[in-house]
Amino acid sequence: MRKMSQLTFFLFAALVSLGACQQCSQGWTYFQGRCYGYGNTATSWASAQVMCQSQGATLAEVSTTEENNFVSAIARTRKGTCVWLGATDIFREGDWKWTNRRDFSNFTNWSGGEPNNLNNVENCLNMFQRLNYRWNDENCNSNCNFICVGPANNHLSAAEVPISK
Ligand SMILES: *[C@@H]1O[C@H](CO)[C@@H](O)[C@H](O)[C@H]1NC(C)=O
Numbered sequence: 001m002r003k004m005s006q007l008t009f010f011l012f013a014a015l016v017s018l019g020a021c022q023q024c025s026q027g028w029t030y031f032q033g034r035c036y037g038y039g040n041t042a043t044s045w046a047s048a049q050v051m052c053q054s055q056g057a058t059l060a061e062v063s064t065t066e067e068n069n070f071v072s073a074i075a076r077t078r079k080g081t082c083v084w085l086g087a088t089d090i091f092r093e094g095d096w097k098w099t100n101r102r103d104f105s106n107f108t109n110w111s112g113g114e115p116n117n118l119n120n121v122e123n124c125l126n127m128f129q130r131l132n133y134r135w136n137d138e139n140c141n142s143n144c145n146f147i148c149v150g151p152a153n154n155h156l157s158a159a160e161v162p163i164s165k
């Protein structure tokens, strides 16, 4: 009996810690129901997108001030010179689209004078260190760090876990 209750307690503790700690994979940060990861290698926009997808995520998309503050804080902390986000106007100049949400939402955080499509080759969105991590359009082939966003893991609360007898 005593052994049994120890085992039950152990299972309970394990499930609680699972719920509390594993909303995001290690190295990813939880924010408002999703998990954000920082790509610590500077690479092209397309390659960054593929790396995000390899983790079941996509390049980060930002549609509120809160989300923008959160994402730019990651970029600032990690000190990326430039950090890709998941929007491009490569299919139609000036018509910015997020990868998932498609339409650019009402929120933007362009730096003054951006997007400027400099030399007619800037079709991907990043946060640029030199512009205090405000938004900038950049050549998609430039090498930048990147931020991915993916779903949080389904975490079972102890109450929802059926315990077999
Ligand atoms: C735009 O970004 C800057 C720098 O991250 C931040 O200080 C500012 O509050 C942002 N503006 C809005 C409207 O979110």
Ligand SMILES: *[C@@H]1O[C@H](CO)[C@@H](O)[C@H](O)[C@H]1NC(C)=O
Pocket (backbone or CB within 6 Å): 105, 106
């Ligand atoms: C953008 O703003 C319009 C008008 O204020 C609103 O109807 C629409 O729902 C907003 N779209 C998003 C994605 O927030």
